[in-house]
Amino acid sequence: MNNNDIIIIGGGLGGLTTGALLAKEGWQVTVLEKNHIVGGGLQNFSRHGIHFDTGMH
């Protein structure tokens, strides 16, 4: 953690976009996400071969 300039809590649309923009500007960014995949409200998932599109369209 010592080498990180910025820590963003939450890897949804807001956190990932902010992180990408700051990284592009040269900041060292870490995004902390509580779930096992990022995306927040934009996630989708598959169960038994069926795709569930639960995010925005």
Ligand SMILES: Cc1cc2nc3c(=O)[nH]c(=O)nc-3n(C[C@H](O)[C@H](O)[C@H](O)COP(=O)(O)OP(=O)(O)OC[C@H]3O[C@@H](n4cnc5c(N)ncnc54)[C@H](O)[C@@H]3O)c2cc1C
């Ligand atoms: C079914 C559905 C359809 C939608 N359709 C549209 C649409 O058509 N158009 C549109 O513009 N918007 C739509 N939205 C809204 C859009 O999904 C949200 O506006 C957007 O995802 C918000 O992004 P966010 O990064 O602010 O929050 P989120 O996507 O909610 O991300 C927050 C992230 O933070 C994480 N988090 C929370 N607490 C912690 C913690 N303590 N530590 C670590 N991580 C944490 C969460 O796990 C999550 O990944 C829809 C939402 C839903 C649910």
